Amino acid sequence: MRRILLITTLVTAVGLLASTQTSRKTPAQTSQEISPAKSKGYVLQPDEGEKLADPRGGIIKVSPQAGSQRLSMVVQPLTAGNRIGVHMHERDEEVFFVHKGKGTVILDDKRTPVEEGSVVYIPPGTWHGFDANDDMQLVWLISPPHFVELYRLFFKPGFETTKEEEERLKAKYGYRAKASL
Numbered sequence: 001m002r003r004i005l006l007i008t009t010l011v012t013a014v015g016l017l018a019s020t021q022t023s024r025k026t027p028a029q030t031s032q033e034i035s036p037a038k039s040k041g042y043v044l045q046p047d048e049g050e051k052l053a054d055p056r057g058g059i060i061k062v063s064p065q066a067g068s069q070r071l072s073m074v075v076q077p078l079t080a081g082n083r084i085g086v087h088m089h090e091r092d093e094e095v096f097f098v099h100k101g102k103g104t105v106i107l108d109d110k111r112t113p114v115e116e117g118s119v120v121y122i123p124p125g126t127w128h129g130f131d132a133n134d135d136m137q138l139v140w141l142i143s144p145p146h147f148v149e150l151y152r153l154f155f156k157p158g159f160e161t162t163k164e165e166e167e168r169l170k171a172k173y174g175y176r177a178k179a180s181l
Contacts, residue, residue, distance in 0.1 A: 039067040040067060042066070047059075049075070050063070050065070052152065053155065053157050054157055055077070056079075057074075057151070057152075057155030058074055058076035059074065060072065060073075060074050060148055061073045063148045064146070068145055071142060071144070072142050072145035072148040073139065073141045074139070074140050075139050076138045076140065077137055077138075078103070078130060078132040078135075078136040078137075079136075080132050083129060083131045084129050085178070086106055086178040087127070087128065087175060087176060087178060088127045088175075088178075089147060089173075089174055090124060090125055090175075092124055092142050092143065092147055093121075093142070093143050094128075094140060094141065095119065095120070095121055095122070095140065095141045095142075096119070096122070096130075097118075097140070098114050098115060098119075098137075099116065099136075100116055100136060100137040101115075101136030101137060102114065102115045103130055103132040105118075105120050106127070106129045107122070107127070107128050108128075109127075129178075146173060147174075149173070150169060150170075150173040
């Protein structure tokens with residue numbers, strides 16, 4: 001039953017995100033995009049996908065590099081007591097599915113408990129973050145998909161940059177982080 005709920009939720013989220021997209025390019029998209037004619041469906045098993053070198057980043061399941069033009073999907077672990085800091089995506093829509101565990105989601109200034117099976121929709125420009133009460137597994141989709149490029153950098157071992165370059169990257173991807181609470 002839980003697997004059916006997950007599949008139904010993800011299919012609905014993908015449909016909603018895809019239906020809201022226009023054909024205009026985002027700043028991070030390049031001429032190397034994959035055309036619809038070249039995109040192919042695929043199936044990944046639970047441990048398959050692009051495993052990030054830092055395991056806290058999880059596994060990228062869907063991205064432009066894997067053929068998607070309109071969304072990215074990541075399965076991200078969040079261990080008890082840890083958090084995803086409050087941040088926003090200026091141009092991106094995001095959907096989180098709590099696959100395992102319990103925690104709290106912060107949407108703007110409101111804190112709401114979430115548990116296995118909860119879904120969180122985040123429109124562009126909405127401050128959001130997570131606190132994990134238990135070990136959690138979050139499945140998130142983001143559209144357009146370009147943010148996953150910056151996400152890879154966040155979890156690349158040894159990634160260092162100047163403050164100026166960090167600000168340039170955040171601006172390019174429409175990402176803003178809020179000071180720690």
